[in-house]
Amino acid sequence: MLADWKRKGDILIVPLKGELDHHQADKVRDFLDRLLEDASIRHLILDLSDLFFMDSSGIGVFIGRYKTISKRGGQVCITNVNTQLHKVLELSGLYRILKKYDTVQHAVDGIRRVSV
Numbered sequence: 145m146l147a148d149w150k151r152k153g154d155i156l157i158v159p160l161k162g163e164l165d166h167h168q169a170d171k172v173r174d175f176l177d178r179l180l181e182d183a184s185i186r187h188l189i190l191d192l193s194d195l196f197f198m199d200s201s202g203i204g205v206f207i208g209r210y211k212t213i214s215k216r217g218g219q220v221c222i223t224n225v226n227t228q229l230h231k232v233l234e235l236s237g238l239y240r241i242l243k244k245y246d247t248v249q250h251a252v253d254g255i256r257r258v259s260v
Contacts, residue, residue: 154184154218155255157248159191164202173205180209186218189251193224203236210241219243219258221251 150157156179164172179185188209210220221243225233233239245251 149179151185152252154186155189155252156180156185156187157189157191157252159193161194163197164195164205165197165199166201169201169205172202173208176205176209177212180212183216186213186216187255188213188218188220189248189255190220190222191224191248192222192226192229195229196226198229198232200236203232203238206238206242214241219255221245221255223248223251 148159158176158179160172162168176188180188190206206220206222213220220241222233223245224247225244233242233244243251243254245254
């Protein structure tokens with residue numbers, strides 16, 4: 145499920161793989177929360193290139209990390225959203241709080257433009 149994460153300054157980039165459902169949500173939540181214990185991380189990019197399914201448990205994971213990051217004055221971005229995930233994110237209203245970009249690099253560039 146969780147692939148190699150990267151850090152670019154105060155931006156944490158985490159690729160998600162497979163399914164983000166009630167079977168995987170606790171593991172992903174715990175993993176992200178451990179990484180976000182580092183208060184110098186102000187922004188989170190979730191790369192959904194290899195994520196093919198998400199249910200309401202996944203939505204909860206996204207909302208919880210959004211709350212953590214927004215308290216730091218940062219933003220949570222999602223990238224590489226496929227058609228199925230787009231429908232879930234749109235219907236759930238997550239696009240109101242998460243910024244969507246086509247690629248990870250576009251998200252990094254967007255964050256840096258806002259942060260300057």
